[in-house]
Each structure stands twice: as C-alpha cells, then as structure tokens.
Amino acid sequence: GAVVSQHPSRVICKSGTSVKIECRSLDFQATTMFWYRQFPKQSLMLMATSNEGSKATYEQGVEKDKFLINHASLTLSTLTVTSAHPEDSSFYICSARPPGGAGANVLTFGAGSRLTVL
Amino acid sequence: DQQVKQNSPSLSVQEGRISILNCDYTNSMFDYFLWYKKYPAEGPTFLISISSIKDKNEDGRFTVFLNKSAKHLSLHIVPSQPGDSAVYFCAASALRGAGSYQLTFGKGTKLSVIP
Numbered sequence: 001g002a003v004v005s006q007h008p009s010r011v012i013c014k015s016g017t018s019v020k021i022e023c024r025s026l027d028f029q030a031t032t033m034f035w036y037r038q039f040p041k042q043s044l045m046l047m048a049t050s051n052e053g054s055k056a057t058y059e060q061g062v063e064k065d066k067f068l069i070n071h072a073s074l075t076l077s078t079l080t081v082t083s084a085h086p087e088d089s090s091f092y093i094c095s096a097r098p099p100g101g102a103g104a105n106v107l108t109f110g111a112g113s114r115l116t117v118l
Numbered sequence: 119d120q121q122v123k124q125n126s127p128s129l130s131v132q133e134g135r136i137s138i139l140n141c142d143y144t145n146s147m148f149d150y151f152l153w154y155k156k157y158p159a160e161g162p163t164f165l166i167s168i169s170s171i172k173d174k175n176e177d178g179r180f181t182v183f184l185n186k187s188a189k190h191l192s193l194h195i196v197p198s199q200p201g202d203s204a205v206y207f208c209a210a211s212a213l214r215g216a217g218s219y220q221l222t223f224g225k226g227t228k229l230s231v232i233p
Contacts, residue, residue, distance in 0.1 A: 004161070006161070009159070034221075041127070041225065042225055043120075043122070043207070043223040043224055043225045043226065044162070044207065044223040045223075046220060046221070046222075093161050093162070095161075105150040105152065105167065105211040105221070106152065106164050106167065107164070107221060108164070109154075109161035109162045109163070110161050111159075111160050111161045112159070112160065112161045114159065
C-alpha cells in the first residue's frame with residue numbers, strides 16, 4: 001500500500017533555532033501534500049497544503065514566514081519551523097493522497113514528528 | 119467553532135463486546151466521512167469511510183452508520199479486540215476550490231478494550 005515517510009520522528013531543539021521536517025511519499029508521486037499539527041487532546045489541524053512546484057497554501061492563522069514549506073519534487077515536501085519557540089512544541093504530521101485506492105478523500109499519513117522546543 | 123465533534127474523549131469496552139464510537143457534524147457541505155485509527159507516537163491510519171449518499175458501510179468487524187438528517191455518524195466494532203485499543207478520529211470531507219478536498223477532524227475518542 002501507499003506509504004508516507006516522515007523524518008525525524010522526534011526532535012528537541014533550543015528556542016530560536018530552526019527545525020526541518022521531511023515528508024516523503026515512498027511508492028507514489030504526490031503533487032499535493034498536507035501538513036497537520038496536533039496539540040495534546042486536540043484534533044488534527046490542517047496547517048497548510050504543499051503544492052509541488054508552487055507556493056504552499058496556508059490555513060487562516062498559520063504564519064507562512066514561521067512555517068516554511070517547500071515541495072521541491074513529486075515525492076518530497078519539507079516543513080521548516082523557523083525561530084522555534086516553546087509554544088511551537090507539537091506533533092506535526094504530513095499526509096498525501098495516493099492515486100486510486102479508497103478515493104480522492106482518503107489521506108495516507110506519515111508517522112508524525114514530535115517537536116519539543118526548550 | 120468545531121465542525122466535527124466527538125463528544126466522548128474515552129470509551130472502555132470489554133473484549134468481545136461491541137464498541138460504538140459517535141461523531142456529530144455541523145457542516146451540511148460535508149459529503150464524505152472517514153474514520154482513522156491512531157496509536158501513540160504514530161500517524162493516523164485509514165480505517166473505513168462512507169459517502170453521504172449511503173447510510174451504512176461495512177468492512178469486516180467495522181461498520182460505519184450515517185444519519186444525514188441528524189448529522190451523526192457512528193463506528194461500530196464487533197467483536198472488540200484488545201488490539202483495537204487506540205484513538206479513533208472521525209473526519210469529514212468537503213470540496214474546496216479547484217477541485218480539492220479538505221479533511222476536518224474531530225478531537226478523537228480513546229478506545230480501551232479490556233481483556
């Protein structure tokens with residue numbers, strides 16, 4: 001089946017530093033990938049839609065200069081949390097929509113990246 | 119304003135019995151509904167879905183029921199097994215511009231199946 005790989009699974013950084021999270025579709029091409037964030041006991045919130053070869057589309061309230069998204073190829077999207085602060089600590093999950101399968105609405109998710117900013 | 123609501127944060131069920139997880143939504147534009155299962159420190163995995171034109175979809179031990187008039191759906195797991203213990207997210211899909219779909223998730227219900 002379709003696999004989405006995310007790296008790193010866990011990262012701890014100091015406040016003020018930048019962290020890059022990679023999302024790869026391993027056995028299919030994805031022109032669009034989605035980045036979600038989940039705070040404890042909360043739902044998955046869509047942050048942005050990553051579009052291959054063009055600018056990402058950010059959801060309302062998400063700072064595009066804070067969360068830089070690059071979709072350089074059909075199998076790779078990266079999320080960079082710039083100048084991270086403790087309030088950015090969260091579980092970041094990427095997803096993609098594999099072709100065929102259960103339909104256009106079904107997303108395949110990566111395993112997520114736990115970011116802790118000290 | 120939460121458009122997809124899972125009002126029960128947790129549910130405990132005895133092994134072999136039925137688990138019923140509930141989900142309510144407010145947006146009448148949602149036309150496709152999905153259930154995802156999530157283990158700790160892992161991403162959600164797709165479980166089962168249902169189109170708004172249907173009222174039931176069954177896949178093995180899992181059945182999803184949709185009541186459009188009540189804007190309510192439920193996931194039934196029978197018989198429940200200890201391996202089913204996880205957080206279950208209800209999600210709803212609506213068509214956005216340019217033919218793309220957006221998934222909106224509930225907060226999840228933590229199911230514990232007791233051996």
